[in-house]
Amino acid sequence: MAFPPEHEIHKRRLGRNVGVAVTLGLFILLVFALTVVKVTRGEPMQAFDHSVRPEMAEPEEGQ
DSSP: OOOOOOOHHHHHHHHHHHHHHHHHHHHHHHHHHHHHHHHHTOOOOOOOOSSOOGGGSOOOTTO
16 A cells, blocks of 8 residues: 655645744754853842842942
8 A cells, every 4th residue: 555645735834844843943052052151151140039139239339
């Protein structure tokens, strides 16, 4: 029993799927690269989280 010939719509769908897969892969690589750069810079990763932390306060003038 032979398989029927592939229809033209399947070829177009395959091309679209490959395009989506490549775009998703590039996005994942971008997020990974940004994460690696941020982690390897070695700076403290502190952000505003609704709590007072003296090390994040800007120094006042005259001190």
